[in-house]
Amino acid sequence: MDIALIADDTKKELMTQFCIAYCGILSKHHICATSTTGKYVSEATGLEIEKLLAGEHGGEQQVASRIAYNEIDVLLYFRSTTPNNEGWNETEYNLLRLCDVHNVPVATNIATAEVLICALDRGDLDWREIVNPRSDYNRRRRGVIV
Secondary structure (H helix, E strand, O other), X not given: OEEEEEEOXXXXXXXXXXXXXOHXXXXXXXXXXXXXXXXXXXXXXXXXXXXXXXXXXXXXXXHHHHHHOOOOOEEEEEOOOOOOOOOOOHHHHHHHHHHHHOOOOEEOOHHHHHHHHHHHHHXXXXXXXXXXXXXXXXHHHOOOOO
C-alpha cells in the first residue's frame, strides 16, 4: 500500500515514535512524507521514505494531488491541536475533503493511526487494491514486475 505521512511541527516527535513502534508493518509498504517529517522518521527507523516538499512549501498539496489520482491508500496526518488565529486552514480542509471524496482512510491522531495500521496488517484494507490497482504495492502482490 502507499502510505502518506504528514505531521505538524508539534506532532513530529509523536509521528516518529509511532513509526518506530510500527516499523515492522510500515516496512512492508511504500511511504511518502513531507520533507521534515520524512527525515525524522527515516533517521529514527531506517525506513525508506520518499520525501516530498516541506509542508509549508507545497508538500501537503503534493500529497493532496496523489490522493486525487488514487496514488495514496492511507494518510496519517498528525495535526496540531493548538487553535490558530487564522481560522480553518484551507490546505488542511482540502486534504481531508479529498480523502473523503476518494475513500482514503485517514488518521489525524495516534489512536486512529493505530487502528488503521493494525487493520492494514490484518488485510482489512485490501479493498484499496480495487481502488488503486496501479500502486507499486498492489502490482507486486499480483506478480507484476515494478
